[in-house]
Amino acid sequence: DTEVTQTPKHLVMGMTNKKSLKCEQHMGHRAMYWYKQKAKKPPELMFVYSYEKLSINESVPSRFSPECPNSSLLNLHLHALQPEDSALYLCASSQGFVGVDGYTFGSGTRLTVV
Amino acid sequence: GIQVEQSPPDLILQEGANSTLRCNFSDSVNNLQWFHQNPWGQLINLFYIPSGTKQNGRLSATTVATERYSLLYISSSQTTDSGVYFCAVYNAGKSTFGDGTTLTVKP
Numbered sequence: 001d002t003e004v005t006q007t008p009k010h011l012v013m014g015m016t017n018k019k020s021l022k023c024e025q026h027m028g029h030r031a032m033y034w035y036k037q038k039a040k041k042p043p044e045l046m047f048v049y050s051y052e053k054l055s056i057n058e059s060v061p062s063r064f065s066p067e068c069p070n071s072s073l074l075n076l077h078l079h080a081l082q083p084e085d086s087a088l089y090l091c092a093s094s095q096g097f098v099g100v101d102g103y104t105f106g107s108g109t110r111l112t113v114v
Numbered sequence: 115g116i117q118v119e120q121s122p123p124d125l126i127l128q129e130g131a132n133s134t135l136r137c138n139f140s141d142s143v144n145n146l147q148w149f150h151q152n153p154w155g156q157l158i159n160l161f162y163i164p165s166g167t168k169q170n171g172r173l174s175a176t177t178v179a180t181e182r183y184s185l186l187y188i189s190s191s192q193t194t195d196s197g198v199y200f201c202a203v204y205n206a207g208k209s210t211f212g213d214g215t216t217l218t219v220k221p
Binding site for chain 1: 212
């Protein structure tokens with residue numbers, strides 16, 4: 001299995017809702033990442049987990065809450081989002097920490113906040 | 115932080131043409147990766163290439179780390195090559211993406 005699987009593929013949520021994005025990989029990778037990508041822009045790093053511990057938080061607002069329950073699973077909990085948070089959210093994983101051997105990306109979750 | 119510049123920003127080709135995409139970076143990096151993002155948003159790894167030259171079918175890439183640039187060559191382009199091509203560099207614990215090159219291949 002050489003894939004990173006993200007669910008759901010599409011999500012529409014209101015500003016008062018609570019929702020979660022899920023990311024799963026079974027490649028034995030020990031580093032996992034969340035990225036946010038706005039239209040016609042490059043991906044921007046949000047969080048990095050290494051060995052299930054949060055290693056990097058790129059000053060992301062607290063309405064985004066990451067969680068790594070085990071080495072294969074990464075969640076992003078969403079609460080009280082704003083319309084400007086609408087974007088493509090990408091998950092990635094790598095064998096070594098910080099891209100020593102390259103990243104594998106999931107297909108993303110397209111989030112719309114209404 | 116490190117700066118990554120890709121050129122050209124946009125490229126339109128006729129099917130069958132060849133092209134070269136460039137990625138310049140402002141500081142030493144641990145590694146560099148080329149991606150193709152398809153119209154559905156999937157980022158597909160093309161090459162993981164900290165230095166040297168690699169080839170995969172019609173695509174090849176060269177990174178000259180000492181001169182801080184990388185090139186992606188696409189030969190005999192096909193309409194399925196359309197999309198955005200990103201290079202990403204890894205340095206000091208973080209990744210930085212360039213703004214991408216948007217490639218359109220016309221039949």
